[in-house]
Structures are given as C-alpha cells and as structure tokens.
C-alpha cells in the first residue's frame with residue numbers, strides 16, 4: 055500500500071486555488087530556497103532525537119528508535135522545528151491513500167476541491183495520482199502547487215497530469231544562474247513546464263516572489279509575463295492564467311539566511327509591486343494578483 059509523509063493539512067483554505075479547498079502539504083522538497091518560509095518541510099526526519107528534549111509539554115518521544123509526536127499534547131510552539139539541524143519536523147503524519155481520503159470525505163460537502171502542496175508535492179506523484187482518482191469520484195477538483203522542477207513532459211507523469219485539473223507553478227527567478235543561487239537547482243524544467251501545461255490548458259497560476267535588491271524582479275516578471283502572454287494568444291485562454299506576484303516577507307526564513315544579510319531585506323514597497331503588475335499586463339497577462 056502506497057504511503058506518504060504529510061507535514062500539514064489545512065481543511066479549509068481560500069488562497070490555494072479557486073474556492074474553498076482542502077490543502078495538503080507533503081513533506082520533502084528537492085529545492086533548498088534561501089527564502090523558504092517553511093524550511094521544516096524540506097527534509098525527512100531521521101529520528102535523531104535532538105528535538106525530543108526541547109518539547110515543553112512532552113509531546114515528543116522515541117519509540118522503537120523512531121520519534122513519535124502526540125498531536126493532542128502539542129501546543130504548536132515550534133521549538134522542535136527550530137532546533138532541528140536538518141530542516142525537518144517530527145510532526146509529520148504518515149498516510150495511506152485510503153486514510154487521507156477518509157479525511158477528505160469528512161469535509162467534502164464544504165469544499166470545491168483539493169490542492170496538494172509542500173515541500174514539493176510532485177515528488178509524490180504516484181501517491182497523488184491514486185489519491186486524485188478517488189477525489190474526482192467525489193466531484194471535487196484537483197490542483198497541484200509545484201516548484202516545476204520535474205519534467206512533466208515525460209511519459210511517466212502522463213497519468214498524474216490526466217487526473218490533475220490544474221497546476222500552480224512557481225517561477226522564482228528567470229536567470230538560470232540566479233535560480234541556482236537561490237534554490238540550488240536550475241530552472242530549465244520550470245520554463246518548459248509552464249509552456250507545456252499552458253498549452254494543455256492546465257496552468258491555473260504562475261507565482262513569483264518579489265525580492266528587492268537580491269533578485270532581478272523586472273527581468274523575471276517581464277519574461278514570465280511574455281511567456282504567459284504568448285500562451286494566452288495561442289490558446290485564446292487570455293482570462294485564465296493568473297500571475298501572482300508575492301511580496302517577499304522575512305517570516306519563517308532561516309535565521310542564518312537573514313543573519314548572512316543575504317535576505318535581511320524589507321518587503322518591496324507597493325509602488326514596486328504596482329510597477330511590476332503594469333509590466334505583466336502590458337505583456338498580455340490579464341489577471342495579475344499582488345499579495
């Protein structure tokens with residue numbers, strides 16, 4: 055039976071796709087972004103036990119060499135995730151498709167769909183494919199929030215794409231070098247995936263975090279919006295693809311990345327965001343959202 059590590063489930067979210075949605079955050083990511091605001095989702099816990107003694111309410115213990123988390127006792131103080139040296143969390147939950155479906159069924163009457171996120175959800179594409187097949191039987195829509203790093207044009211992902219209604223893809227920075235500096239990985243697949251999913255009519259949204267001084271935001275927004283604009287004109291889906299421009303915020307960013315001054319920056323001013331939004335609209339993106 056296929057299983058997956060889940061970091062968090064938000065039963066009702068209205069920021070992860072259209073309508074009220076259940077958002078499921080998978081543990082594990084293949085990027086290591088300097089500005090990651092939930093770094094505890096990056097790696098899998100190795101049960102080293104370092105965090106156990108830090109819990110003020112005894113919600114953590116070691117049983118059979120594995121770290122165990124008592125959700126009922128936990129007061130969400132985040133001491134354990136802050137002390138972890140490998141960007142992980144002892145608070146993950148291990149689910150089978152059937153178990154997760156049971157959770158979804160509890161709220162299915164109140165939501166429009168499911169969005170999977172992370173970490174990097176697509177690393178669990180086989181699990182998600184099985185899950186989405188069942189979710190669709192409930193009449194719910196299926197969305198994937200991804201960093202776009204896996205080449206989704208490959209045959210192995212065809213079934214996964216078939217059962218996914220729409221994707222939301224991060225385009226963090228256009229320059230390949232800067233993308234590697236920021237995430238540890240180049241962005242060639244991201245660009246290809248945006249084109250590929252756009253042409254399939256399965257690209258709901260592209261997202262860019264605007265980091266003043268550190269990233270060339272103007273270049274990224276110009277190139278991404280040109281790409282969205284060209285997909286729109288080919289597919290005549292000009293009202294469909296959203297470009298979300300997200301203000302960089304320091305919340306959750308790892309201390310060492312702030313202390314290294316690399317990202318010890320303030321959020322971009324409203325005027326910067328408006329200017330970038332104008333550029334995106336001039337390049338053919340009709341729906342630009344600033345958050």
Ligand code: SF4
Pocket residue numbers: 098099100101102103104105106121134137138139140142143144
């Ligand atoms: S969460 Fe981190 S510190 Fe805690 S047991 Fe797992 S690897 Fe060790």
Ligand code: SF4
Pocket residue numbers: 108109110111112113114123127128129130131132133134135145
């Ligand atoms: S977040 Fe929960 S498990 Fe972690 S240290 Fe705080 S109370 Fe304990």
